[in-house]
Amino acid sequence: MKLVLLGTTGYHPNDQRQTACFMLPEQGIVLDAGTAMYRVRDLLVTGQLDIFLTHAHLDHIVGLTYLFDVIHGKQVERVTVHGAADKLAAIREHLFAEPIFPVQPPCDFRPFDGDVPLGGGGRLSYFPLLHPGGTLGFRLDWPGHSLAYVTDTVARPGADYIDHIRGVDLLVHECYFPDSLREMAEKTGHSWTTPVAELARAADVGRLILVHVNPIATEADPLGLPGARAIFPRTDIGYDRMVVEF
Ligand SMILES: [Zn+2]
Numbered sequence: 001m002k003l004v005l006l007g008t009t010g011y012h013p014n015d016q017r018q019t020a021c022f023m024l025p026e027q028g029i030v031l032d033a034g035t036a037m038y039r040v041r042d043l044l045v046t047g048q049l050d051i052f053l054t055h056a057h058l059d060h061i062v063g064l065t066y067l068f069d070v071i072h073g074k075q076v077e078r079v080t081v082h083g084a085a086d087k088l089a090a091i092r093e094h095l096f097a098e099p100i101f102p103v104q105p106p107c108d109f110r111p112f113d114g115d116v117p118l119g120g121g122g123r124l125s126y127f128p129l130l131h132p133g134g135t136l137g138f139r140l141d142w143p144g145h146s147l148a149y150v151t152d153t154v155a156r157p158g159a160d161y162i163d164h165i166r167g168v169d170l171l172v173h174e175c176y177f178p179d180s181l182r183e184m185a186e187k188t189g190h191s192w193t194t195p196v197a198e199l200a201r202a203a204d205v206g207r208l209i210l211v212h213v214n215p216i217a218t219e220a221d222p223l224g225l226p227g228a229r230a231i232f233p234r235t236d237i238g239y240d241r242m243v244v245e246f
């Protein structure tokens with residue numbers, strides 16, 4: 001299976017990275033709708049699009065306002081936005097308030113009500129994470145393939161959500177800060193390098209990709225990759241348009 005990392009930063013885009021958006025093009029699945037959402041158009045080949053939102057912070061939802069262009073001229077019969085009921089209500093009330101965005105988006109909103117069945121015999125499950133306002137981690141399973149997407153939370157090797165991500169083929173986990181900015185990470189509800197790598201090792205995942213990287217840290221290795229690999233060797237820093245097979 002194929003995951004395309006369309007947006008690998010948080011908060012705001014920079015010249016290299018757009019904000020959170022990940023796509024499984026063959027399945028018509030998108031995880032989060034940050035500023036990279038416009039790139040979904042390039043990869044959209046399915047007749048339906050399911051967008052799963054972790055939470056309603058702007059860097060994960062602003063791309064919902066791009067949907068008219070994303071599906072323009074495409075044969076898309078259905079666009080469904082899935083998320084926690086309170087977050088979807090906030091999006092409809094605020095992001096799509098008439099003074100902010102004057103037309104209703106071309107999609108349905110479907111609040112989470114248990115696991116979501118996916119095409120190809122898959123399913124998506126979700127679990128709570130610690131972050132201001134609350135957020136959800138996702139696990140997607142198909143026969144022989146599994147993926148977990150965990151963003152906007154403070155990682156620890158003994159995190160409550162470890163059982164939900166245990167043994168996945170691919171863990172896409174946020175890592176906004178290097179170890180030197182640990183205090184800032186704790187204050188803002190984000191992760192720093194060492195605990196993410198320790199968590200990946202403890203959860204026995206196949207591969208770890210770090211995303212939601214601080215947009216003002218534009219050096220080649222903003223997270224201390226050798227340190228992460230010393231703990232969990234199969235670690236990489238994600239970049240926009242990176243294609244990951246799992
Ligand atoms: Zn974020």
Ligand SMILES: [Zn+2]
Pocket residue numbers: 055057131152
């Ligand atoms: Zn957030």
